[in-house]
Amino acid sequence: MRDTPPAGRRSATARRPAAASPGNKHQQRTAATRRALLQSARRIIARDGFEACRIEDIAASTGHTRGAFYAHFPNKEDLFFAIFEQEARRRVEKIRTVLESRTTSQDRLAALREFYVDRISDRQWAMLLLEFKLFALRHPRLRPKLAATHRRLRASLRLESVDQTCDEPKKAALEAILSGLSLEHAYDPVRISRQQATAILGSLFDTLVPGTCA
Amino acid sequence: MRDTPPAGRRSATARRPAAASPGNKHQQRTAATRRALLQSARRIIARDGFEACRIEDIAASTGHTRGAFYAHFPNKEDLFFAIFEQEARRRVEKIRTVLESRTTSQDRLAALREFYVDRISDRQWAMLLLEFKLFALRHPRLRPKLAATHRRLRASLRLESVDQTCDEPKKAALEAILSGLSLEHAYDPVRISRQQATAILGSLFDTLVPGTCA
Amino acid sequence: MRDTPPAGRRSATARRPAAASPGNKHQQRTAATRRALLQSARRIIARDGFEACRIEDIAASTGHTRGAFYAHFPNKEDLFFAIFEQEARRRVEKIRTVLESRTTSQDRLAALREFYVDRISDRQWAMLLLEFKLFALRHPRLRPKLAATHRRLRASLRLESVDQTCDEPKKAALEAILSGLSLEHAYDPVRISRQQATAILGSLFDTLVPGTCA
Amino acid sequence: MRDTPPAGRRSATARRPAAASPGNKHQQRTAATRRALLQSARRIIARDGFEACRIEDIAASTGHTRGAFYAHFPNKEDLFFAIFEQEARRRVEKIRTVLESRTTSQDRLAALREFYVDRISDRQWAMLLLEFKLFALRHPRLRPKLAATHRRLRASLRLESVDQTCDEPKKAALEAILSGLSLEHAYDPVRISRQQATAILGSLFDTLVPGTCA
DNA sequence: AATGAATGAGGTTTCATTCAT
DNA sequence: TATGAATGAAACCTCATTCAT
Numbered sequence: 001m002r003d004t005p006p007a008g009r010r011s012a013t014a015r016r017p018a019a020a021s022p023g024n025k026h027q028q029r030t031a032a033t034r035r036a037l038l039q040s041a042r043r044i045i046a047r048d049g050f051e052a053c054r055i056e057d058i059a060a061s062t063g064h065t066r067g068a069f070y071a072h073f074p075n076k077e078d079l080f081f082a083i084f085e086q087e088a089r090r091r092v093e094k095i096r097t098v099l100e101s102r103t104t105s106q107d108r109l110a111a112l113r114e115f116y117v118d119r120i121s122d123r124q125w126a127m128l129l130l131e132f133k134l135f136a137l138r139h140p141r142l143r144p145k146l147a148a149t150h151r152r153l154r155a156s157l158r159l160e161s162v163d164q165t166c167d168e169p170k171k172a173a174l175e176a177i178l179s180g181l182s183l184e185h186a187y188d189p190v191r192i193s194r195q196q197a198t199a200i201l202g203s204l205f206d207t208l209v210p211g212t213c214a
Numbered sequence: 215m216r217d218t219p220p221a222g223r224r225s226a227t228a229r230r231p232a233a234a235s236p237g238n239k240h241q242q243r244t245a246a247t248r249r250a251l252l253q254s255a256r257r258i259i260a261r262d263g264f265e266a267c268r269i270e271d272i273a274a275s276t277g278h279t280r281g282a283f284y285a286h287f288p289n290k291e292d293l294f295f296a297i298f299e300q301e302a303r304r305r306v307e308k309i310r311t312v313l314e315s316r317t318t319s320q321d322r323l324a325a326l327r328e329f330y331v332d333r334i335s336d337r338q339w340a341m342l343l344l345e346f347k348l349f350a351l352r353h354p355r356l357r358p359k360l361a362a363t364h365r366r367l368r369a370s371l372r373l374e375s376v377d378q379t380c381d382e383p384k385k386a387a388l389e390a391i392l393s394g395l396s397l398e399h400a401y402d403p404v405r406i407s408r409q410q411a412t413a414i415l416g417s418l419f420d421t422l423v424p425g426t427c428a
Numbered sequence: 429m430r431d432t433p434p435a436g437r438r439s440a441t442a443r444r445p446a447a448a449s450p451g452n453k454h455q456q457r458t459a460a461t462r463r464a465l466l467q468s469a470r471r472i473i474a475r476d477g478f479e480a481c482r483i484e485d486i487a488a489s490t491g492h493t494r495g496a497f498y499a500h501f502p503n504k505e506d507l508f509f510a511i512f513e514q515e516a517r518r519r520v521e522k523i524r525t526v527l528e529s530r531t532t533s534q535d536r537l538a539a540l541r542e543f544y545v546d547r548i549s550d551r552q553w554a555m556l557l558l559e560f561k562l563f564a565l566r567h568p569r570l571r572p573k574l575a576a577t578h579r580r581l582r583a584s585l586r587l588e589s590v591d592q593t594c595d596e597p598k599k600a601a602l603e604a605i606l607s608g609l610s611l612e613h614a615y616d617p618v619r620i621s622r623q624q625a626t627a628i629l630g631s632l633f634d635t636l637v638p639g640t641c642a
Numbered sequence: 643m644r645d646t647p648p649a650g651r652r653s654a655t656a657r658r659p660a661a662a663s664p665g666n667k668h669q670q671r672t673a674a675t676r677r678a679l680l681q682s683a684r685r686i687i688a689r690d691g692f693e694a695c696r697i698e699d700i701a702a703s704t705g706h707t708r709g710a711f712y713a714h715f716p717n718k719e720d721l722f723f724a725i726f727e728q729e730a731r732r733r734v735e736k737i738r739t740v741l742e743s744r745t746t747s748q749d750r751l752a753a754l755r756e757f758y759v760d761r762i763s764d765r766q767w768a769m770l771l772l773e774f775k776l777f778a779l780r781h782p783r784l785r786p787k788l789a790a791t792h793r794r795l796r797a798s799l800r801l802e803s804v805d806q807t808c809d810e811p812k813k814a815a816l817e818a819i820l821s822g823l824s825l826e827h828a829y830d831p832v833r834i835s836r837q838q839a840t841a842i843l844g845s846l847f848d849t850l851v852p853g854t855c856a
Numbered sequence: 857a858a859t860g861a862a863t864g865a866g867g868t869t870t871c872a873t874t875c876a877t
Numbered sequence: 878t879a880t881g882a883a884t885g886a887a888a889c890c891t892c893a894t895t896c897a898t
Contacts, residue, residue, distance in 0.1 A: 169410040180394025608822025624811040
């Protein structure tokens, strides 16, 4: 495909900030539709890949038609980013919450390790991350936007417990390792089972993040 | 048109076993074209992804038209597999050759480590492998075919030097780590430079393959 | 792309049973478009042949584009069958209606004869029937489907007035003769004019269907 | 397809009048190739239809490649006409020979009847004739050429035995009936068996050609 | 907000034909 | 004479997107 030249941001109708306001019945249904679309999209993009997935499939799996999709998202690409933001943020929140409940640095590191290792079970997110990276890699036009988003996310997750002992490349490596193992396990679960992946993930975490177990 | 009798009646052209015979001018040109198409395909598939890449681009980048492509490959998918086989085999041969030139088990392990770590520089192959796995994952119909190919390749690379000390899941993990790091580095080379990736790759190799450094 | 799960996952659009409900404006336009496409298709398939005719021509002659065609028919072949069913049924209804208005067996036979002979003027249908048979002949895969349709149609036209005196092969022969004469007349109207064809058709009807004139 | 605008008669290489001269080895092989191509073409065109049949299939079924085809025929269309001429002529010769061996007018008529009825067994020729007529009908540009050929053929078969009693439209009708029955029998041999077709053919011959049986 | 008909660009594939050998 | 690689013009079909309702 290669970077489709602009094509013009279209008359996006819907961008309500998804206010926490429950609103009236109408607004509630609208929000529900949007939520359903996002959920279906996650599943189907993870399953088919972003390029190959069809908007019709996403809409249909929520019981709606294409029109509903375009009432909520200006185009396929924006949906992609919406998912990315939402899901990444969700995970950041979660780990932050978990960490805040721990008191000692040791505890926090243990929690972090557990959180990391458990991500092997979240295949959907692994596939989505893969798709995002591939997409970004192949659409240079979007690199800045994506990079900014990423920076923002990482900034919001400043973890003293780790940042003292684990530099950025190592964190990147941990992400990369997780991504690689997730795909490998998905591709050939006989060759590398979840247990095995989990074990390796743990041991590599320990290798790269000093002071974990010793 | 005719009802395609099951097993395909359009016996694809181009199935000479690529005989080592240099042959006449005709055969030489044929082989050259095929080689050129494969090379272009590798580059373009790695760049754009398999689904997104266009046969026209592959052909054009060799100075030919789509028709030339179809004179050599029955369809896009078969090209994909041809590339996979060829490239995987190429790498297996290489490592085998390297290993055979080493005498002690220690030497062989060192060679293996070097070979492994160096693969971080082969971005094209990393991207192709990623594409293959994603494609296989998403097209269950092809899983058996792909799995068989994979098995064959691995069987042809029975490495005593490693097999004694490194079990299958660990080898899978090493592959997965390499794949993940390659993508991560391609995606954000600032966050993780090649040197950093190389270093991490080495250290993880040592972690997973016992007896390497000690 | 996804491995098309056997039974076709692209659930074609357009399968409302063309409810008699005039419905809203949407439905009206839909029905009108579909009707227009069918009409154009009849004309163009009869003119160019099924294999040779282009969907673009059919769509364009209704003032639409290819896309509109595919919104109404999953593919070229299905259009073909839709036409077949519709037109065949139309003719069956007509003859049935005519026959029901006659009281004596003599009258009915006369009506049948007239109906038969008049079909020489319906060149379009003659050409379509020819195309159907050739297509069926050449695509064994569709034989069962077509045969079933045919049987259904014939069953729905059980004509006591004729069935008593005219066996199946003779009816087949009458069809065949009509088809042959239609083509011959279309091919060389000088050699055999419509009047001549009509006369011959009548006389052969009398020959094959006893008790017609005597 | 529709009348492809001229496109220019190409540098037709081969048009030797297929001289009766046995010639040398070379010439003999050439003639054999041509003969083989014509034979394959008859079979495959009758099977697949002219538009749908592939030159590659024709050539392949003689053990040659496309190139051989183009060494003998300037293009697909010319092959079609070559077949038509040759086959039509062949049949004219045959009936002429048969008729010349009969002495009484009665005998000749009987021979004619037999010849006619037997043609139901020659499905290939029936299908070819059908294809010719459809093609001519759909390519007005060729009508004159085809018509002339037809006239020439008919002139060469001036049959006093019949011409006295059977006018042109009736002869056309007989052809048409044969064509129609052939197709019908091919399409649904259960509905109308060969025996039945034969019987009907005979009886219609008798109806249309007076003085046959009486 | 949602429907779904329609558009139109673009993709894969087929095949008659050409041409260097 | 014959090969077969290559061309290039279609053909069918898909799908993101628009728009009247």
